[in-house]
Amino acid sequence: MNIDTKVIEPDLSPVGLKGLFESFVDIVGESHVLTEKEQLYPYECDGLSAYKALPLAVVLPATAEEVCEVMRLCHKQNIPVVARGAGTGLSGGALPYEKGILLSLARLNQVINIDPPNRVAVVQPGVRNLAITEAVAHLGLYYAPDPSSQIACSIGGNVAENSGGVHCLKYGLTVHNVIHLKVVTIEGELIEIGGGGLDTPGYDLLALMHGSEGLLGIIVEVTVKLLPKPDVAVAILASFDDVETAGNAVADVISRGILPAGLEMMDNPSIRATEDFVKAGYPIDAAAILICELDGTEQEVKSQIILAQDILSQAGATGLRISESEQERAKFWSGRKNAFPAVGRISPDYYCIDGTIPKRELGNILVEIDRLSTEYGLSVANVFHAGDGNLHPLILYDANVDGEFARTEELGGKILEACVIAGGTITGEHGVGIEKINQMCVQFSRLELEQFHRIKAAFDPRGLLNPGKAIPTLTRCAEFGGMHVHDGNLPFADIERF
């Protein structure tokens, strides 16, 4: 492994820190270096508030050049750096490192260029996801990936996490919608990855940067693809008497050649919670509902709606409603989009899980979640991106009850391990961060984890970028469960994990 041996210990004495902070002030200005405790608290966690820590300082550069200078300084003095966008991440990826700085990219928030003929927009990392679509809407264009936090989350964080959303079955993840990045290395050099064309020679570093969770470099500029807004979008709301029938209906829709823009599923506890909250008109007695959205040209959508209705009825839907207007379509979606806060109303706290499975395993995994839920004495409400097999079980708990969060985390871990056994993965779109680091030991072998560490070292030999996240050390895996790393033999060795 490529380990830098000439590492100096950072000087974290009061005198040393004072000098360090002054150097940051020289680069970004006094008001953009936060070092007082009360200034640091707003940055103590991201969207996963169960994990908290305070950094040495929060540094807020305004330009890519300032980011380069901050990185050069940190590299020289061996100060770890955790990058943060809007802080909406759900896996603790932006959790500060106590002996390092938090680098906020929030001030890099400009749309630099909109290029309609080439259908791209060049934006800084702090630009909000939805703000891109808003900036190009007058051209009849939009940016497709739509994570549920799109009103607040920033594009830099979307790249770092490879964010998905409800429309990725048809329109892809962030990695499918970005063509070029400017990245600052740990050494403080500005590099360009990808290009103005569609293909770039060399290794696909563009793909590698997506979902790298701030471990390989600091993203300072993103060129996103824009798509023409579909002429028409129509949603079907289908209800079912049992969850498995609904799961099979998903398979039927897809195998009959329909590629829905969105295909979402909710189980009865989620339906009840959301109906109480937003009155989306969901059938509260249904065991499950599907929202199937079709978009495209008027002619295309017309013919697909007829086909989809037919398939869903044949698959055993007990009720079918088709949105007659934009308002009605928005109403169908309002329940799904408010499912998390709705569940938040019926329980003091909830914990969102993010596993993905092959769709045919949906019935089995629901039975397993139900069994685990009973075993741990914690209720679970389920919402799914059914079209791509991405599950979001919400575990309901009360943080004020001693030991209940610990039990919740353990239950969450068990659900993720069940996803791996089912041939899936521990995270579909929220990232590993700090949250799922132990489950990485279940999904990958010692050899694969070692390769991940070598990739990290190719960019950041001293491990200064976002230390302790995303990829567990082998020691950690051994502690998590000695069985997981034993001569490279995995548990469930007979299961294909490819």
Add this chain to the structure above:
Amino acid sequence: MFIKQLQETVKDAFAKKIELDIQSGNSKRFLGRTPKGAALSIAQYSGIVEYDPAELVITVKAGTALRDINSALAKNNQYLPFDAPNFSTESTIGGVVAAGLSGPIRPWTGSVRDYVLGIECIDGRGDHLRFGGRVMKNVAGYDVSRLIVGSMGTLGIILQMSFKVLPKPETSATVYFDCSQVKSIEKITQMGLTSLPLSASLWVANKLFVRLSGSQAAVAKGLEIIGGNRCLDNDLWQKLRDHTHSFFHGGSPLWRVSVPANSAVAEIGDECLVEWGGSLRWYKSSQQNEQFHEYAQKCGGNAILFRNGDRSSDVNGKLHPVLGRIHKQLKKSFDPGNILNPGRMYKDL
């Protein structure tokens, strides 16, 4: 059994510093820099491992012929939406992924790497590694599967891969317009800003060909909007994709220039063909020269010497020094002995 033997071969080569020339269907031997080393074929490692149409996922072994995969998918009205070239009937899926080349549909549906969900490979130490998976969404660990796409066998010997597949469009139709290259770029750019169901474009010999794909109704409506003359050559797109089109005949150096779609037209080379809505421009040139790199860079893109010419030169251009350093370190991390297809992509990689 095959995998165990292959691992032994690689371990032995690593210990003895024997360079390996990874082969399969050998339909793309012309690509990249001149291959060198002891031949190592994975062609016999073939077959469809799993295909469930309702999952929209197929898992195949590297030696599987592309035509076999295409026909298995076609039986269920599905396809690999990157439309990879079949430079010979022997093209295998391992080579498709190693080369990372996509066909005429690429700007509208995506590239090879966009549809790769997981890869199993043997690295330069002889270790058997699995990355990604068989599910659509997966952000656990670095995206090594996509990193391996287009790496020309320099990071690992690809054994098996899973792809997302899509339903085939119900129908397609092609029309053409007589127009100059400049006009053709204007025209296709304009179409790209609408919701027309575009699926391919080609400008060659002062004709712009446009394909529409989708439901019967949507294609009919689209044809009504764009007009033009119906093209009756049903094999046009296949000839373009597989380079059997007459433009690609002959032995002069062939440059592949990837630029923003709306880039200004350049009077370079002897002959030019444009696809991908303007963002992929092919040039034939009787002499090897720098003008293609200069032009591409000016437009914000890149140029590679795709076929013919001096195959010992920097056919993929030169990497920025920092990127070059990262490439070398990545290569070393997968293949510390530099035995997997050494020099095939870049001189010192």
